[in-house]
Amino acid sequence: MNKPIRKAAVIGSGIMGSGIAAQLANAGIPCLLLDIVPKQLTEAETAKGYTLDHPAVRNRLATAAIAHLSKIKPAPLYDESFAQRITPGNLEDHLALISEVDWVIEVVVENLDVKKQLLATVEQHWKPGIVISSNTSGISINAMVEGRSEEFRKHFLGTHFFNPPRYMKLIEVIPGIETDPSLVKELSRFCERKLGKTVVLAKDTPNFIANRIGTFGLLVTLREMAEKGYTVEEVDAVTGPAMGRPKSATFRTLDLVGLDTFVHVADNVFANVDDEAEKKVFEAPEVLKEMVTRRWLGEKTGQGFYKKIKGANGSEIFALDLSTMEYRSQKKPASASLEAAKLAKGAKAKTKAMISGQDRYSQLAWDVLKQVLVYSAEKLGEIADDIRELDEAMKWGFNWELGPFETWDAIGLVKSVDKMEAEGLKVPAWVKEWIAQGNTSFYKKEDGVLFQVMRGEYRRVEIPQEVISLSDLKAQNKVVKSNSGASLIDLGDGVACLEFHSPNNAIGNDILSMISQSVEEVRNNFEGLVIANQGRNFCVGANLMMLLMEAQDEEWDEVDDIIRLFQNTMYGLKRFEKPVVAAPHRMTLGGGVEACMPADQVIAAAETYYGLVEVGVGVIPAGGGCKELALRASQQASVGDADLQPYINHIFQTVGTATVSSSGHDAKRLGLLKPTDRIVIHPDHTIYEAKQAVLRMAAGGYEPIPETKIRVVGSEGKAVLQLGAIGMRESGYISDHDLLIAKKLAHVLAGGDVPAGTYVTEQYMLDLEREAFLSLCGEPKTRQRMQHMLTKGKPLRN
Known part of the structure; x- marks a missing residue:
């Protein structure tokens, strides 16, 4: 970057686009918010005598998105007055204005062809030195800029914000093959210092880091559930706070995300990996496909794995019985392992207590966890270069209290690998080599200084001077x-x-x-x-x-x-x-x-x-x-x-x-x-x-x-x-x-x-x-x- 970012433009005024614009406004960055020109008048516009050429009509989508920011809960803006920092516009009348900004963020529909076409148009108004990024959750960064100029490709990268942008701390920064390394470094620092984010560097692979690991974890959980006959409530009891995960656990998370969105994310990996075993994992289960067909998509349609039903005594949250596809009253699970996890202090102790039990719930916890840990180790080097990137991505993108490798250290690296291999699970060679060298953890601290495994040795984790750890x-x-x-x-x-x-x-x-x-x-x-x-x-x-x-x-x-x-x-x-x-x-x-x-x-x-x-x-x-x-x-x-x-x-x-x-x-x-x-x-x-x-x-x-x-x-x-x-x-x-x-x-x-x-x-x-x-x-x-x-x-x- 040749100059600091003082002004930005966001293209696409949907939930993510307007949310990103709001976070830029929160940081004091004036922002242009652009969207397409509507093809039809609303009844209100007709009553006012407007035509399709009226500026209020042409800017309607962006204007409405900005107005809606004050109605969203939790609030996207730190202060409602910050909405004044966002200027609405449209892609036909105002796209040329991107030549006056320092950063353009594309946030349109997750479709490669649409993104490629938009970027070709953007380049007509783009000037060298302006950063261009795509907020995609998994589409190839390099594929998006095929056909663009070399200079444009040097200034292009992925910046995957998580929803909602104000509250989710993670940004995955994904450089393309030709992205200028100095731009990656400077934009990452800007996102940390000015936007308050934790930045992880991801490689241009399907779904990048957090969605790759997180989707894998959710899918293996669904398969364990189907094979072993667990209920929705049982799975959520095990895969929530009992394992250092959010209260939304598995199925409340899926309801919040939207089942159609989740299936789309899973399909993106399924369609873009070659390994047949991995493909099989990312093939959406039939129950998910059936629920999408029925439009049981979760919160946005009023029912998913859970449904709020009004009764004589008020509203009650019912759970879906997957064997009958009917909703029923929830049954609260109880077991020695769940109770032990509840009493344990901190995510490390809770996870260890949960998998150390002798009941079917501790077995579920172990069966899911071991697969997630091994998959994370398998993907190291492919989706990110070091374990800290994976751990930070899962903590701040999925709200896990511990990342996969931190979890592995917490439960005992050597002992858990022995158990995995005894159960027939293939542990990546680099993990076994690391243990063979006499190491018992992926991280270590000496005198308050953190080290992580990297390329077969412990290397110091560099902490920015602005971060003081008490x-x-x-x-x-x-x-x-x-x-x-x-x-x-x-x-x-x-x-x-x-x-x-x-x-x-x-x-x-x-x-x-x-x-x-x-x-x-x-x-x-x-x-x-x-x-x-x-x-x-x-x-x-x-x-x-x-x-x-x-x-x-x-x-x-x-x-x-x-x-x-x-x-x-x-x-x-x-x-x-x-x-x-x-x-x-x-x-x-x-x-x-x-x-x-x-x-x-x-x-x-x-x-x-x-x-x-x-x-x-x-x-x-x-x-x-x-x-x-x-x-x-x-x-x-x-x-x-x-x-x-x-x-x-x-x-x-x-x-x-x-x-x-x-x-x-x-x-x-x-x-x-x-x-x-x-x-x-x-x-x-x-x-x-x-x-x-x-x-x-x-x-x-x-x-x-x-x-x-x-x-x-x-x-x-x-x-x-x-x-x-x-x-x-x-x-x-x-x-x-x-x-x-x-x-x-x-x-x-x-x-x-x-x-x-x-x-x-x-x-x-x-x-x-x-x-x-x-x-x-x-x-x-x-x-x-x-x-x-x-x-x-x-x-x-x-």
């Missing part, structure tokens, strides 16, 4: 301090990282203690502090169990001490004389948000779901959350001496409805993040970016945030807030207890019963928070909400 730093003895809830880790260059690692990263006394210890350590020995972790979620809030136990025992002094400690710790963090940057990701709720608020800056992952949700358990934010939002409102309203009440109204609604952002950008829109906070699109880069932010502040002569007075709306503003809540109660939208909580929240956010316009201290606001929290903990219905959340994992509306 577990690797721990392995390198970089832990400075640690307790049961958190650790302080040396990130290098004078920056330390405070990592939460309590259950669910819930904030309790152990984490608060480590925050205080970390502040002292950083004060003496570091330039600044990053608050981050690499758990599934950043933090789900405070330790609710501890609070509930104290409230049930009516130990109010203990509850007061807990909240006071939380407040004082956060306040101390805010006034710390060295820079602090928080890097939240995914679920960051309640106390997790309050742990980020004292930071000088928040570097949030784009997929951060951020919210003060305390009202869901019957209380209000009391770790400084209300105080911080009231302070921000006061500061915002001070610009131009604006009316403060609308700002407080917005906060009251956001906190009072326990609103959680749909992305990091949405958290900014809600005011939960500051305008100066940053969003990083790649989740693995947040700690690196946070570290850089600390270093910049330290180098710039950091000054701590000074104590600030807060202008409040007082008793008059409180009345406005409470009046709105009373209206909600009278309309039946909230309960009496909701109203009580809302009144307490209004009292705090308004600054109590002082006159409007009064300036109060931060400590005054903290005291209001704590008093309201304590009084609500004394309410039986609040304790019911806490208990319900702990036992059911969802809020109770009582």
Whole structure:
């Protein structure tokens, strides 16, 4: 690539095309979205007097696709306003505009002839230097550009996004024979850094990597099921979380993908491989062909392997009995191996427990797994050059927790190969040679450095500098301090990282203690502090169990001490004389948000779901959350001496409805993040970016945030807030207890019963928070909400 990608064009506005355009828009890349010109008018267009020549008609498909983005769930855009970055057009009037972009992505129907014809037309307007790629799930990249110029072929490659493009982290990059290697490298880096993707390099073979291995696995599962007489529910019980796979397992996955789509993907391999044994595997089973004929395609037609049926007691999900082709109530499988897998911690332990049993379910798990592992080893070198490409493709393309070779290591490479060969399975020669050299795993770690087998020896896996692994730093003895809830880790260059690692990263006394210890350590020995972790979620809030136990025992002094400690710790963090940057990701709720608020800056992952949700358990934010939002409102309203009440109204609604952002950008829109906070699109880069932010502040002569007075709306503003809540109660939208909580929240956010316009201290606001929290903990219905959340994992509306 001779120039950076600043503008793109997507050709094809279907689900994938519009989704890719949306992800480009999410990354700040303006995008042209083109589709064919409609041949007929709609009734609405006719009523408006339009003709086929009207621009609104000619651009209809792309325009409609952009409008539809706001209706899709889950949302393709981080913020609905980003749709403005996508410009609709059509292939007849606007194709010449591709000469002005840096990257053109073809996303039309999966048909080789259609793609070849389109690319021939594209080349008429293409200029050297513009990257051209096809988003195909398995059609040959080289075949698509037969007949195109040498220069065009040098700039052409495959970029296989997975659906939905915002949420699926994988992109398979497939170079053609003549693709410029430097383009492959630079585009891959762009996709990682700007689009937040994990990139794997695939070879130009049928279905590339993920769909090749994944389709094989699904087909062998279907065959084992048919031969051994397993039910739909039994297969899904075995091939889901029990083996480190998604909850959708086998048949829910097929229903989601669409059976017709799956058969098409399988047929693509069947038609394009020469090995007869492999062909036989990829021949779609008769039951699938029959279901496609009946239009039982899954979610899109309302029935597939599962069907939702309404009954007298509501809707129930029925499963298909393949022996009768009729739907029946599900029967939940149970066995010792399933129970052992359920109790095991982590994908490695679960998979090992599942295949180690002695029942028919463990046999199914082993019979499927062994074939997938051997097939993956057979395809190494043909579909990709190294095992990590295969593992990453399956983890991020099919949501497996472990890739095939990671799984093989987890269950014991040597022992499992012995068992496979004893059962007559032919294990690839390179695997046996590797074991014969004395090796017992495909991967190994030494001092936090990862190595993988490659060409008969261990080679270091190169990790980009933007990816900082806290577990690797721990392995390198970089832990400075640690307790049961958190650790302080040396990130290098004078920056330390405070990592939460309590259950669910819930904030309790152990984490608060480590925050205080970390502040002292950083004060003496570091330039600044990053608050981050690499758990599934950043933090789900405070330790609710501890609070509930104290409230049930009516130990109010203990509850007061807990909240006071939380407040004082956060306040101390805010006034710390060295820079602090928080890097939240995914679920960051309640106390997790309050742990980020004292930071000088928040570097949030784009997929951060951020919210003060305390009202869901019957209380209000009391770790400084209300105080911080009231302070921000006061500061915002001070610009131009604006009316403060609308700002407080917005906060009251956001906190009072326990609103959680749909992305990091949405958290900014809600005011939960500051305008100066940053969003990083790649989740693995947040700690690196946070570290850089600390270093910049330290180098710039950091000054701590000074104590600030807060202008409040007082008793008059409180009345406005409470009046709105009373209206909600009278309309039946909230309960009496909701109203009580809302009144307490209004009292705090308004600054109590002082006159409007009064300036109060931060400590005054903290005291209001704590008093309201304590009084609500004394309410039986609040304790019911806490208990319900702990036992059911969802809020109770009582």
